[in-house]
Amino acid sequence: MAATRPVAWPWRLLTALAVAASGAVHLYLVGSQGYGGGTGNWLETAFWLQGVGGLVLAVLVLVWRSPLPLLGAVAYGLSTLVGFLLAVYLPDGLVGVQSVWGGWAETVSAVTEVLAVVAGAAALLAERRRPV
Template identity: 45%
Template sequence: MAWLRGPAAGSALLRGLLSACVLLSAVIHLDLWADGMKNTRVGDAFMINAVAGLAIGLLVLVWRHWIPLFLAAGFGASTLGAFLLSTTSSGFMGVHEEWQGFDIWACAIVEAAAIVLAVAAFLVERRSPAAR
């Protein structure tokens, strides 16, 4: 097996980190769903988030195309956006969250990182077709 070099190595590293971020968010949402969110108005959204995160995380690794990068950035932005809305005084769909706890901070960090990594991977691959 030959080691990747140059833009291809950068692309592979970025996609690996991106996949890890999306998958971690999915696992945390599945855990939160099992810990009681399934009994709330947003319970279905937590399960959908877990399943979508698993699918997107795997697609980022196996399909060298811009579409999985776009999906990963959208996943991070929409999930982080919904959480940010839930921290406002009016909440989101009846849920009011606070910036407390490992799960909250871990998800916020990996979702923000997913957005940045997806854009970075897209730019690396766009500059060098060999990176795909």
């Protein structure tokens, strides 16, 4: 009888909550705050994609028992956090977009993106272990 691969549900749930929260913050910022510089701006499009992508990844992490959505969540968290930090700390911002660190949205995003990386990696490691 073949052994089944374990599913790290607590880590998957935490990963899904983290990417969903980050996605929701991005949707809030672009939808209600006009964040991104107006219609047609590349940053506005990027924020819409980040928001929708976070919500889709959250669902995939929970319903698809493959390591791929977990890898996607880790990449999502890393890329989003690094992009924000570059926009804050580079002298000219990221591709001409200067951001500031402050406010609840930036804090929630940063925390949830770090959490997505840590929880996603923990789920990958837990699910990689072979059952005894």
